[in-house]
Amino acid sequence: MTVLPMGHPSTGWRRIKSMGFRFFTWGSLLFVVGPALWLIVGVVVRAVPNWRWSVLTTLSQGTSGGLENAIIGTVVLMFGVLVIAGTIGVLTGIHLSEFAVSRRGRPNGGTMRVAVDVLSGFPSIVLGYVGYVALCVGLHWGFSLLPALLILSMMVVPYIAKSTESALRQVPTNYREGAEALGMSTGYALRKVVVKSALPGIVTGLLIAISIAGGETAPLLYTAGVTNNLPTWSLLHHPISYLTYYVWTDWNQPSTEAHIVSFDAGLILVVMILALLVVSRVIVARTQRHAEGAR
């Protein structure tokens, strides 16, 4: 073994590099957490001083008034997405994980997988454009609930399918083998054992998906329209408002009231979405033991 003659002089440089690396890691953590906190706190401190609880219970008048119609509209959109995209996405995920596999257990079902991947890469504004051109104008549906729901669902179905698929893949093989050993039919075992133990993962995916849907703006601007009235039960021809619209339009209106509306809508959005994400996280944390090969 040779002794490195240059060993000593290089050590100082290495020490500096090591220290630089340490600064770099701490610094980058600061640069991520700092702006993020700044953002959330920034929205909260601008909304809270002017906060009136009546915002929750009065209708909007465009650039002033309350946000009741937008809150209910956002909840309706989230719920509709949960029904439409949830059904399609979960079933697609089950299909991709359980049935679209070859004998050796390798992923199969090429077309559907590619379609899901491609759809998840589609820019949301392009989907919104298609909704406007084809559904609102082409089919004469007008700005209304159904085109908005269909476009939002197109956006989040890939996400739900992916999260369902990976939740099902994490079900321990033992569970499936055990179910088979007990003589359960494949379908019964799927329902009672596999899907049941993957349920927390599936629910988490659904919660995150509706939080994505609730926070979207671009695909809704040209499909949902806007109204100062409460959502109606009709799917077509009646516009529906949503919270992100007020954030998007009211911040650069001239009046102070409009700015207040904008930040109020932002605060309500932050609270809603953080609540959904925290709940989904709690579900994950409480049910990690089911996962195969969990950390």
Add this chain to the structure above:
Amino acid sequence: MTISPTSVDPTRRGSAPRRVGHFVRRHEERVWRTSGRIASLIPVAALLFVVVVLAVKAWPAIKVNGFGFLTSTAWLPGNTYGGVEHVHGVMIPAGARYGAWPLIAGTLQTSAIAIVIALPISIGTAFALTERLPRWIAQPVGFFVEILAGIPSVLIGLWGVLVLGPFLAHDVYPIVATHVPNIPVLRYFAGSVGYGEGLLTSGLVLGLMIVPIIASTTRDLFLQVPPLPKEGAEALGMTDAEVARRVTIPWVRSGIIGATVLGLGRALGETIAVAMVSGSVLGTVSPNIYGTMTTIAATIVSQLDSAATDGTGFAVATLAEAGLLLAVISIAVNLFARAIIRRTSRMSAPVGRA
């Protein structure tokens, strides 16, 4: 009250609902299989629908605008109330000329800035989360970074245009702009800094939006690196920086590349936040890094309203062409990323809609 014969007949146990249950149980697998197959065909159909609509809508614009669309900088809606021209059999308003080069340039520039900023910061954050912070605090901080991916982009745009942009334009950009030396690359950082709406601010905001995607994936990858090679490298006398550079990062390099390209896909397609902080100026490529600009996605969202007033429908068709262009770019990027991720690690791409 009479007792129906069937309910006491010992050979025919079970009421109608139970018989339905029995039927479902017998054919359950087929039910799952069929409904799964039907459901998974819906995304395929939806995709075809979207692509066909885009292509049909864009076709007249492709015919008229030709290849010049990719290189021209004009964005002239023409005379909406005046005469009509016929070009290649398509009716367009007199004088309408469209070129997407500023939009393409803006999209690529902002995404490039976002990646250049986000990649090192994400790797540093991932190291801090896995190796620096104690576990009890690393977990909540890691969760915080993850939920950052879920913050609505309209709020990030709001903060970017009202808080971050003015702060940077007032306190940071002038210092940089007056101190950069006048040499070829850095000259791009000199000049007028504007009011905080523009290229660099958009890139920074996009960077903040894609950091969670890259950082949380990279953290998960770092946790998968087995400890023995790292300990071995340390036993050979490497410093932690050398272990990181020579062992940890090479071990998961392709996963990091995959996550980065996924983040790039999101940055390319991001609409609302960029529309709010870019300044939305059509028709010019920014002369320096602070200038106002726009991207393909931001243009679609800000121009569709006025495009709908074009009686010939040509403006809407042109936006379809722009959307098709954006879709092609971001889908190519996305598929590339997913191919890398699928090949190199067993996890599915996890974070947010990307």
